Amino acid sequence: MQVHEEGRCSVKVVRAHDVLPEPPITDGDALRLMTIAEVASELRCSKGHVQNLIRGRVPSLLPLPVLHIGRRMLIRRQALLRWMVALENRPVLSRSHRD
Numbered sequence: 001m002q003v004h005e006e007g008r009c010s011v012k013v014v015r016a017h018d019v020l021p022e023p024p025i026t027d028g029d030a031l032r033l034m035t036i037a038e039v040a041s042e043l044r045c046s047k048g049h050v051q052n053l054i055r056g057r058v059p060s061l062l063p064l065p066v067l068h069i070g071r072r073m074l075i076r077r078q079a080l081l082r083w084m085v086a087l088e089n090r091p092v093l094s095r096s097h098r099d
Contacts, residue, residue, distance in 0.1 A: 029077050031076060031077070031078060032076070032077045033067065033074040033075070033076060033077075034074065034075045034076070034077055034080065035074065035075075036050050036051060036054075036073060036075070039064075039075050039080060042080065050064070051073075054066045054073060054075075061087065062083065062086060062087070064079075064080070064083055065079040065083065066079075
């Protein structure tokens with residue numbers, strides 16, 4: 001607790017994510033749920049782009065599977081990995097053949 005010159009006290013609320021280390025991502029974490037920010041970090045893109053992937057707004061790409069829990073959108077790591085493999089295994093079209 002900090003006491004300011006005016007006599008006020010300020011208290012920082014400590015939450016679990018402030019003190020616990022983030023679990024490492026390993027292949028054994030296939031059922032781990034990921035946030036949009038974590039998926040964006042994994043794919044090295046923006047959160048907005050991940051949301052566009054989820055909503056199927058990126059041409060020629062399959063929508064990214066998502067779990068809706070209330071208003072939250074969470075992605076299973078296993079689903080992300082399967083989606084990435086599906087993209088790697090699809091035939092590559094030249095620019096002239098794309099929509």
